[in-house]
Amino acid sequence: MKPAEDFSSTASWYRSFATHGVGGYSPIYEGLSFGVADDPDVVALIAQLPRPKQQPNLILACARLLGAPLGPYGPWREWLVANWDSVRAEALVRSTQTNEPRRCAVLLPALALIDGPIALLEVGASGGLCLFPDRYSYDWVSGAGEHTRLDPVDGRSALLLECATTGNPPLPAAMPEIVWRAGLDLNPIDLTDPDAANWLETLVWPEQVDRLARIRSAMEIVRAERPRIVRGDATAGLAALAAEAPTDATLVIQNSAAIVYLTPENRADFIELVTGMDARWISNEGPGIVPSALAGVGEAVPQEKDEFLLALDGHPLAWVGPHGQRLDWLAPAS
Numbered sequence: 001m002k003p004a005e006d007f008s009s010t011a012s013w014y015r016s017f018a019t020h021g022v023g024g025y026s027p028i029y030e031g032l033s034f035g036v037a038d039d040p041d042v043v044a045l046i047a048q049l050p051r052p053k054q055q056p057n058l059i060l061a062c063a064r065l066l067g068a069p070l071g072p073y074g075p076w077r078e079w080l081v082a083n084w085d086s087v088r089a090e091a092l093v094r095s096t097q098t099n100e101p102r103r104c105a106v107l108l109p110a111l112a113l114i115d116g117p118i119a120l121l122e123v124g125a126s127g128g129l130c131l132f133p134d135r136y137s138y139d140w141v142s143g144a145g146e147h148t149r150l151d152p153v154d155g156r157s158a159l160l161l162e163c164a165t166t167g168n169p170p171l172p173a174a175m176p177e178i179v180w181r182a183g184l185d186l187n188p189i190d191l192t193d194p195d196a197a198n199w200l201e202t203l204v205w206p207e208q209v210d211r212l213a214r215i216r217s218a219m220e221i222v223r224a225e226r227p228r229i230v231r232g233d234a235t236a237g238l239a240a241l242a243a244e245a246p247t248d249a250t251l252v253i254q255n256s257a258a259i260v261y262l263t264p265e266n267r268a269d270f271i272e273l274v275t276g277m278d279a280r281w282i283s284n285e286g287p288g289i290v291p292s293a294l295a296g297v298g299e300a301v302p303q304e305k306d307e308f309l310l311a312l313d314g315h316p317l318a319w320v321g322p323h324g325q326r327l328d329w330l331a332p333a334s
């Protein structure tokens with residue numbers, strides 16, 4: 001089985017985040033997270049926060065937002081202890097809402113399996129960057145080095161999303177027709193608000209300059225579209241928003257790195273609700289978040305530490321990189 005992340009204590013959460021979350025992506029955050037995990041005094045400070053607010057990515061981003069020096073643990077720790085009251089206050093009002101447009105490179109092949117026209121409803125939409133898969137250009141590159149390109153109907157996008165593929169995925173030759181779209185989020189991000197946009201940028205890990213450039217480019221594209229993102233809970237708000245979708249389009253409910261934030265009970269309610277609706281359902285979450293998808297994979301679980309499982313209507317389609325960088329298509333079940 002895949003190694004599970006360990007959230008059992010604050011220290012183990014930070015150690016696990018260093019290994020499974022930022023390991024291999026952000027040496028700075030990796031060092032800081034290991035530093036916290038091995039520092040009982042700082043762990044004790046963070047452990048005063050409500051459990052969800054102890055999240056490593058949240059504390060690291062709040063400290064960064066407020067000016068913590070990014071680098072070795074010593075100076076960062078000194079800054080954190082001196083500025084703890086401000087970091088604590090910031091963490092209490094913020095949440096990690098990382099919006100990653102590159103996830104569209106794995107979501108779009110799933111969307112293209114569905115007959116259109118499509119009404120796309122994203123649960124946990126953040127700023128809406130994954131609500132506009134048809135506004136970006138794509139370059140899927142197979143293990144053999146073959147490129148599959150796709151552009152919006154009106155030509156090449158300012159943002160090109162690259163994605164490495166294995167397993168011969170059915171990549172779309174044309175953009176799906178999306179005739180209606182809306183997001184649902186506990187805390188919608190308004191991309192025209194400079195503070196909100198800055199927070200989305202701050203959530204990108206320090207060394208990921210390409211990722212930051214992609215997010216900035218996607219924000220510019222989506223800002224112009226003025227996405228409709230309704231404030232509401234994934235389960236409580238879904239039916240009302242879904243009822244607004246045009247009835248002559250196929251309603252697609254999409255969640256990506258979102259229902260992981262629900263309690264297990266709320267997540268089970270959400271899954272029951274969405275599977276009972278007259279809609280198709282695309283899910284892109286960590287393994288085990290949608291139990292039927294993980295069960296459908298059987299034994300073929302990869303050992304990579306950070307994969308997401310892409311699923312359509314609760315059935316697994318592919319293991320994917322958490323930021324849309326890889327699409328490893330699963331062989332169709334026989």
Ligand SMILES: C[S@@+](CC[C@H](N)C(=O)[O-])C[C@H]1O[C@@H](n2cnc3c(N)ncnc32)[C@H](O)[C@@H]1O
Binds near residue numbers: 185
């Ligand atoms: C990490 S972001 C993912 C954004 C986007 N789906 C993506 O893949 O880039 C998760 C989003 O889920 C939202 N969220 C968390 N719990 C929620 C809930 N119970 N109902 C609705 N949205 C929720 C958060 O506010 C946040 O904007």
